Every structure is written in structure tokens, then in C-alpha cells.
Amino acid sequence: MSIALDRRTRLDSDLRTLGMAEFLAGDFPDLVVRHGALVARGVEAFGAPPLAIETADGSWSFAADGGTLAVSPGVAPGALVVTLDGDALSDWLQNQRSFNAMITARELRYRGGGEWDVSVWDSLWLTLLEGWPVVDDGIEFLDRHGAPLDLGRVLTPDDDPAEVAHFLREAGFLHLRGWLDPADMRKVSDEIDRALPDYHEGDGRSWWATVAGGTRRCVRLQEFVERSPTTAAILNGARWDQLRRMLAGDDELVRKTGARGLEALIKPRDVVAGASDVSFHRDCHFGRHAYQCSGTVVGIAVTASGEANGQLRVVAGSHRVLMPVEIAKTRPYLPVVAVPTEPGDLTVHLSCTLHESTPPLLAERRVMYTGFSLAPREPAAGGSQALSDLRERVSRLLLEQGSRP
Template structure:
């Protein structure tokens, strides 16, 4: 993957198409599909099993059961195999036929099922689920889990300063190189702070047009017992300043720079093109600040990544009022989400911003919003998908995201009795 990033200016990670999706039962997967996957990606899986120290994975579905396990050697020496039945010491997932087919074709992840509280398992932990979610990507898509030899370099081969911010005067090729290597980039001073203040005023004026349960806003509970709106969809309809920015030359330049050789969709400045977020202090429940996750956390990585996710800082962000943190290189190495929260083996970088700054991260880069301590912040987010991509909002997984994103921070999976 490192060589690919150095040679090409594309970040397109798509390997699957919805048109090829088909019913998939465990018998046909493990007898016909698994041997070829094991031959191609088995060393990645075995190495991850050894490094992460996870139990074998057993899947029972429609009256049958199979166990995936591996023996880690060095380099390409590791091997994996699947055997009928439930092996001693295995973590056991109980999947429906639909769940198995979605998992085996990368449309729904174990994380996605767990977040939706539909995953039934036993003899394992949340950490084991998170690790096997990452290992599943290694098996199905060849995405490594370990960080062996991972480096971050500029176009001349020098080490990157992972905290660097780029101004409008910087070389666009260096900006894209940073994004490709690190999985995110911080653009400082690209938009006018006066416009940011105007948009904040637009948010205040728009707020009375939203109510809890309207399908276009998210709400959270504060420590004083009050309910607070934390997300406004269809906000562009209330903000001429936002429409002007999304239709302007600076926005077009940003889109061009972060596209590289990929063709990204030009989205009209209307409807749900962008969402405005309030980040108040004192949130005790609700979807205001989500801990480490990927935007393909729930599924569809192989169908839609890497989308560019763009944040516009309306107010300053800091450790005091919350900020964006990213895990450098996590679009190249599929570190489990739970390890990002507790024991990251990739660099975790905080991105403090000023009004008018822009952040861009790839949809498969681990990131989180830290909680404001004493002051509110405001930010807007939008996505730049591939031009030929199916709209995520039009998929079942897109509907699932709307239902469950708010509980990513506090997931508590259901276990088998």
C-alpha cells in the first residue's frame, strides 16, 4: 500500500460493486471462496491474529458452524484455515443468513452489527469483536492490520511533520501527498473568518425551524437536564453564506487539490449537501461527540472509500472546547477501533483550528471529536464522494447510519444467553 501511494495520485479503495452482490451462505463461502482468500491474504490474517492475541473466530449460521484460525509465522509464512464446527476457545458469532451475506461481501461490518445492537456472540469481548472486524477486512480486502514498516514521507522522501497545517500558498502536490500518506490534512486560513461568523448567526436564526424527531436534526441531553440540538441538516437552505462558499472558487480549488487523479462528485449547494454542528459543553448523552471510528465503520468500505470528508471550522477548536483528533496512517493500516481508544500503535494527532480553517480526512481514517470542557464550538461537515459512486444515503447502510451513529460512543452489544 505504501508503494501504491507513492506512485499514484489516486486514493480510490473500491474493490466491489453492488451489482455483483448476491446471496451467500456459509457453505459456499467457506468451501469455494475462502481458500482463494486464504492464499492471497492469509499471511495478513495470521500476522494480525498473532499480534492482537485474539481467539479463533467461529461463525454459526443456519444450522452450520465454521471456525477461522491461523498460525502466525514471519513475513509470508503465516497460514490460516477454516474448519467445520466450533473449535475449542473460539469466540462464537451467531449470524442470520442475511447478516452473513452482508459480512462476507463487506457491506456490513461486525462493528456495524454491534453498533446496531444486532450482533449475537459469546465467549468473546468487545475488544475481540473490534479486532476481528479489522481482521475481516484483511481477509476480504487485503488491508493490513499491523504497522510493519509504515512511514510518512513528503514528495522528496523526508519525514512528514504530522501536525503541519497548509496555507493557500503551499504547493498543491505537497498537500495531496500529505493527505495520501497521513489520511488527513489541515488547511489553515483558507476561508474568511467573517463568513464563519455570519454562518454562526445563520445557525442561530435557523434553529427555530428544527425540532426533535423531525428527521433532519440530532439532539443531545446536557448535564442540566435540557435537550439541545446538535446537528442541522438541510442547513444550506438557511445560509446564503454557506451556499456562496460551496459555489465559490476557493471551494472548487480545495476539491481539485484533494481529488488527485480521482474524479469526485460536484455536489450542488442544496438539500443535505452539508450539515452544521453545535458542539456544546456538558453533553451527557446523545450524538454530539463520537469517539474513534471510521466513516466506513458500519460497512461499505469496499464500495465507497475513500470519500473525502471535509470540515469547516466556524469557531476555534482546542482541548478546552473540543477538537478533531485523527490516527495517522489508519487508512493504510486497519488498526482496530477499540485499540485506537485505548492503546494506539499508530500516531494520534490533535488538529486545533481557527475560524476559516478546513480539515479533510479520508472516510477510512480513524478520527474522533473530543468533548468540549467549558465552551461550545461549531463546525460544518460535508463529503466529496467518487463521481460514479452510489449515493450512500440511498443504501440500507446509509439508513442504518442515520439510526445508530448517535450510539457509537456508548455501544453495548447484546450477547447470547
């Protein structure tokens, strides 16, 4: 297999309060030896400016120099300057929170550059910490026998499980058909309609969006499995466990359980504010890639999807090459693959694969999301909960902002 799902290199139990001076004296020299050339290559590929980190204790600038990454005191000319307090700095140095998380929370202060520069340095810094390259001219998509992989292939339960597991690891996503009965999706859609009156804005269990004309629509229903006997039967069935084992391959995956282990989404037309159709992002883009990736996110197509009513699109191989999110939105350098679905189809993407939801043009669509996580290595930690809380705030922040992300 091309890449193991388990890419975790850090433990929450090893976290400490970390300042820049301690980081530069302790962690930085070894990281530069191992990954500095990868960062420098990315700086050159993107034409990234120096990055200056400004704190109450001083400022330091990071820039490519002699084919590696170098640091110098002060603010370098032309640098993107990011100001961090002690907690934010410690989180950033240890991949607990990214610049993107701080921007989303309206907490990041920066000058001397724009969102593109911030996005590029989010990727470059993770390259330094984890050795995840931002560019790889030799990347290929090959099947288990070395032949070119058909990125548009739809796989079924009759396909070799080893082939399905390999496809996921090679491309970072899957399109599956034949696992669920399409007739069940009509039942699920009816159960969504019956559940909707139980949700209201501010209940902590739903997201809302504004559509043209000013109407508010519920677009995300958590705890839906408790209101959907059809969905509960699917998740507790033998076929679903067969899917888990197939995706796991040589890794160990566990099903997401509990009331919030699945959510139902409604994608209406003409959304003008709120979190409904989100442009390219990674599920680990707020941080914690090194603590929890890669999980598998499974989408269950309740209605069909396509250009007319929106669909999932993925950047194939973006779990292997750390393409900055802002570049994925404007000039991606890996294949962008649309995944049109029929009712009952499944989509699978890794938590560190770039993906987006395109907006419906003619009719709304409905989809459910759940997934399988890597088996835990230690008890759940506060950092994971903090990012979950931030995700819950996203809808309110975007409604306040008055535009779709």
C-alpha cells in the first residue's frame, strides 16, 4: 500500500508550554536537518515571503537560505509578520492550532501579506514539523500492479478488498456503489423531514444558513441517528462493519459512535450566508494533523448529486502532497476529481485530503456524514475538544460575516 492511514507522530501527553527560544534551541535544529530542504523547496516553488513571528519576548524570521530553512532575529524585509501570544505560539509550534484555525476564530493578527501568504506558511510550517512535502514532481497514481489508476472508478462490494484499500491510500478518496439500498435513502429523507421541526437556531445541535430572500434554513442536523431508525440499522449492520474492515486494510479503524457520530446535511439552493457549501479544505486544517490523522470520512448520498445540485470534489493525492488551501482554490497542481453520486452511493475521503462541496444550482441535495477513526492511543484530550468547539462556532461566525466561505 502506498501510505499507511496512521500518520500520527505526536501524543497529547507530550504537550508542554513551549516558547520560541526553547523551540529554537531544542526542536528546531533537528527539524531543519530532517525537513529544512523540503521547506526551502516549497518557499521557492510558491515564491513565499519570509515568515516573521512576533511575540512579547521578541521576533524571529524564517526564510529559505542555501537550500534549507534558516532563522534570524528580528523582522526580515518583506516578511509576512504574524503576532502570537504565548498560548497561541505554543499551540502553533506543536501543531495544536494552525493559522487557519486562528483566522477562523477571528484571533490571528498579521501584516505584510495576505491570506494567500498565511495559507502557504500554514503548509510550509507543517512541512517543517512533519516532513509532509508541499510539492512532489514525481507523484503518480498507480494500482496494486503498477498500472495507472482510474481516478473516476466506482468500486463495489464485489471488488477485491485489498484493491479498494489501496485505492483509498493512493488517491485519498473513494466512490463506492452497491453497499446500501437506494430505497432506504427515500426513508432517510422522510426521516429528515420529520426531524426538522425538532431543531431550532441556537440549540447547539444544528447549523443554519440564509438563502436568497432572507429565509433561514437548517442545513446541518446533529444527533440525527436518534431520529432515524433507518440510519441506525445501517450503521449497526454487518455490511457497515464489512466496510470498516475493508477500509482499514493493515490499519485499525473504529466506528464513530454516539449521538454525534453522524450528521445529516441539507444543501439548499441560493445560500447567501452561513456554512453550507464549503470550498476546498482539509478536515485537519485547523490543526492536530500529527495527533489524529488519518481518519476516514464517509458520505452517504441520500439524494443524487452532480453539477445541477452540487457534489463533492476532491484533490486527488492531496494527502500525499501538502498543497496550501488557497492554492487548491485557485490553481491546484494535482487532479481535481468530481464525485457525482446516486442515492445510496458512498464517498470516502481521508481527513487530510483536500475536498469541497459545490453549491446546488437547480435543486437541493441531502447527504449524511459519519466515518471511521484510527483506534485511540490515549484518552481524548482538550486540544481535540477545542477544535471541535471551534467547528461548532463556524456557522455562527459565517452568518455574522454575511457570506458563504
